[in-house]
Amino acid sequence: MDRIDAMRTFVAVVNEGSFSKAATTTQLSPQLVSKYIAKLEEQLHTRLLNRTTRKVSVTEAGSQYFIHAQQILLSIDEMEAQLGGLQQLPKGILRISAPVSFALKHMAKLVTDFQTRYPSVTVDLQLSDRKVDIVEEGFDVALRIGQLESSSLIAKKIAPIRVVLCASPDYLNIHGTPKRLEDLEAHRYLHYSYMNIDTKGQVFKYLKAKQLKESSVFRSNNGDVLVEAAIEGAGLVLQPTFIASKALNAGKLVIVLPEYEPTPIGLYAIYAHRKLLPHKIRCFIDFMADYYGTPPYWDECISRK
Structure with missing residues (x-):
């Protein structure tokens, strides 16, 4: 039995003064109304209503329960109304x-x-x-x-x-542009500490190996710093385009080995x-x-x- 439904049924019986009228108000059958009240009294171990063939009256315990039940139901209804309002207008x-x-x-x-x-x-x-x-x-x-x-x-x-390997034109003019993955061994690498790229990407594997060999010349946990260093000619950098796009579009950085670009x-x-x-x-x-x-x-x- 749902305690809230039983509580609503009890309040309806008290307000209407009869089981039949409460059944109409709650849109329940008279038998279910009677069952709810009986189960509620059983759970509370006390009689809430005195029943005769002519009328229903509230016991002393029922009167106290009625007062508290009304307050609880009112609080529930107010809470549901407020939550419903939040669903209409987020705040x-x-x-x-x-x-x-x-x-x-x-x-x-x-x-x-x-x-x-x-x-x-x-x-x-x-x-x-x-x-x-x-x-x-x-x-x-x-x-x-x-x-x-x-x-x-x-x-x-x-x-x-999208993640790309890139470098500045000045750096590539001085150190050469990699044509094969093996060419990366001869280049300076700017390493991002939190790199989380698809480990199946061949570029990533090469650069990860370089990092493990401590051949990366500059490490940072911030991609913006590494991209700025690459613009200044510090080395190759593997970074997301949401950081490097402005420099790439301005020609300050050039994508290297595009055919080996990691999976987005x-x-x-x-x-x-x-x-x-x-x-x-x-x-x-x-x-x-x-x-x-x-x-x-x-x-x-x-x-x-």
Whole structure:
């Protein structure tokens, strides 16, 4: 027996003064109304109603229960009304974790446009390349880039992420342009500490081997720094186009060995539950899904050759 349904039935009987009228009000059969009251009294180990063939009266215990039951049902109805309102108009604080470089370059306008559409949502955007625990750390959504591990979390792919090996024209003029994978052995490599590229990619395997041999000349946990160093002629760098596209389009960087470009990875929105998802989270994920385009706008002008 559902305790809330039984409570509603009891309140209806008291308000209507009879089982038959309560049955009409609750749209239940008289037999089910009687069963609900009997089960409720059994659970409470006390009589709530005195019944005769002519009328129903409330016992002292029933009178006390009636007062509390009305308050509980009123609170439930108010809560459901408020939640229903949230489903109509998303509001509240939306906590988002996002990678540093991606957020700095591509999320300020997204958040602004999202809040223009949903002005009652306050966005708390925290930047970190660390893999946060969204449940333990209280995030509603986390954006992640790379190959996802199997977990109980829900992942929505937002955009493909293309990764390219590139260098500045000045660097290539001095050190030569690699024509084969084996040519990478003779070059300087700028290594990203959190690299999470498809390990089947041959370029990745070569560069990973160079890193293990400690032949990478510059390491950092920030892709923007490495791209800027590559622009200055420091060496080859393997980075996502969402960081390097501006330099590539301006001719400050040139793609190297395009025929060995790794398989694109992905930008994902990660959240905890699919069912009963708060409306603010659903609206944000749906908003992001179409925001960057296919292909993403940062790839539109980049040649593969």
